[in-house]
Amino acid sequence: MSTLTIYKRELKSYFSQPTAYAIIVVFLLSTMAFTFTFGNFIRAGDASLEWSFFFWHPWIFMLLAPAVGMRLWSDEQRNGTIELLGTFPLTTWNAILGKYLAALSVWLVALTLTFPIVVTVNYLGDPDNGAILAGYLGSLLVCGTFLALTMLVSAFTRDQVVCLIVSTIACALMVFCGYDDFTREISKATSPALVEAMTALSVWDHSRSLDRGLLRLQDLVWFGSIIFACLLGTSAILSAKRS
Amino acid sequence: MIEVEQLTKHFGSKMAVDDLSFTVKKGEVLGFLGPNGAGKSTTMRMITGFIAPSSGEAKVCGISVIDDPTQAKTKIGYLPESAPLYAxxxxxxxxxxxxxxxxxxxxxxxxxxxxxxxxxFLSSVAHQSIDTLSKGYRHRTCLAQALLHDPEVLILDEPTDGLDPNQKHEVRQLIKNLGEKKAILFSTHILEEVDASCSRAVIVDRGRIVADGTPQELKERAPEGSLTELFRKLTTRDTDEAA
Known part of the structure; x- marks a missing residue:
């Protein structure tokens, strides 16, 4: 119940300020721009969204997800409202989950608003809609991972800008460290074991298989455990700051 | 209603609250006096469950804030020193x-x-956005939040700070009236407030209680019958430290 109250307040706060709208508009413009230019959506003549559409999402999320998540705890700490939350009859987990789900909902709205592309492929061809749905799940999970990471960073600092920079770098690392062109260069210089360790931390393996329409348990577990670890870390930091 | 037993808090090597014990009964208004940095806010933050004590115990209506924080917090209305709000x-x-x-x-x-x-007295600004309010209104909005659920225990950290003389008078009157049915702990460094609304007062210095009694008793202890004299005699001044 308390989680729902926090969730409602956070969500209202996103949509009563220009932040959420601005980010959603930038997201929609950039996904569409990538899909129709570099993604070769029309010329490829392929009725799947794997390469033309979903491939671009991690790149966009690594820049935009921290912008949604940066205020989650930094703002509370700077304004002192964390003292209100800390003395209300609710647990730290109520607040963490409420805030996290609110930020995730902003992205759910953004992803839902990309529906015209799904309508378009269905009009032009005969796509596998199950695979498209799995692709959307993959996008939401990548975004959820980046949001959880941003939330963890925001628990450390009162400064939103610091949070934005640090979490963007962290998210970018998770994108780059498994990207083929990048790992190929790295593997020339270092041992294969190191490269393998790096790719294990990257979102690509797991999001690519979902984009292809494969719903593998190992991918869901991977996303789930990273998100959970970040939320657990957030709770630990917030408690440590109060002891 | 409020029972504080040997409450201690140190931040690193700095002792903020040193073995503090006192009780506030129902129908009592306890004024918490002391110079800046004496440990008043830290003590209040421990009783409200915002920060964890290093050792000792705080109970509200017989419920331990340390063992059952969520339940204890339902009994408390708290006004933090900075009166934080969601702007x-x-x-x-x-x-x-x-x-x-x-x-x-x-x-x-x-x-x-x-x-x-x-x-x-917020009816004139009830539908106004909080970031457009003046300091006095913001402070009273936060006070309203503390009174909302008609709590048995009120903990107010400098409730008259930043108010104009008329508002100060109203708030003191309010504390006095509420104090007939509740247990109230409020901090201040305005000594005239003790006469105006307290049934008992303690003076804290460097985390320890240095005087405890009704305003009348405290005045009798004072060299010239004034609280200011007693306060100056008992508490450490910044100028002493420098000397």
Whole structure:
């Protein structure tokens, strides 16, 4: 119940300020721009969204997800409202989950608003809609991972800008460290074991298989455990700051 | 109603609160006096469950804040020193949120909000956004939040700070009236407030209680019968430290 109250307040706060709208508009413009230019959506003549559409999402999320998540705890700490939350009859987990789900909902709205592309492929061809749905799940999970990471960073600092920079770098690392062109260069210089360790931390393996329409348990577990670890870390930091 | 036993808090090597014990009974208004940095806010933050004590125990209505924080917090109304608020909300919106967190529903919630708005003279700004309010109104909005659920225990950290003389008078009157049915702990360094609203006062210095009694008793202890003299005699001054 308390989680729902926090969730409602956070969500209202996103949509009563220009932040959420601005980010959603930038997201929609950039996904569409990538899909129709570099993604070769029309010329490829392929009725799947794997390469033309979903491939671009991690790149966009690594820049935009921290912008949604940066205020989650930094703002509370700077304004002192964390003292209100800390003395209300609710647990730290109520607040963490409420805030996290609110930020995730902003992205759910953004992803839902990309529906015209799904309508378009269905009009032009005969796509596998199950695979498209799995692709959307993959996008939401990548975004959820980046949001959880941003939330963890925001628990450390009162400064939103610091949070934005640090979490963007962290998210970018998770994108780059498994990207083929990048790992190929790295593997020339270092041992294969190191490269393998790096790719294990990257979102690509797991999001690519979902984009292809494969719903593998190992991918869901991977996303789930990273998100959970970040939320657990957030709770630990917030408690440590109060002891 | 409030029982504090050997409460101690140190931040690193710095002792903020040193083995503090006192009780506040129902119908009692305890003034918490002391110079800046004496440990007043730290003590209040420990009783409200915002920060964890290094050792010792705090109980509210017989419930331990350390063992059962969520239950204990339902009994407390707390006004933090900086009167933090969510600036993106309206006064009524903020109070609705706080009422939801406190588990108030339906007409109960509506009545509670109306009562708090009346008590704190907020009706003229009820639908105004919090970031457009002057300091006095912001302070009273936060006070309204503390009174909302009609708590048995009120903990107010410098409730008259930043108010004009008329508002100060109103708030002191309010504390005195509320004190007949509740246990109130409030901190101040304005000594005239002790006469105006307290039934008992303690003077704290460097985390320890150096004087405890009714305002009359304290005055009798003072060299020239004034609280200011007693305060100056008992507490350490910044100028002494330098000497």
């Amino acid at each position: 993106d909300m309206t006064v009524t919106g903020f109070l609705k949120f706080c009422a939801d967190v406190r588990g108030l529903r339906g007409t109960e919630r509506k009545d509670a909000i109306e009562r708090a708005i009346d008590t704190c």
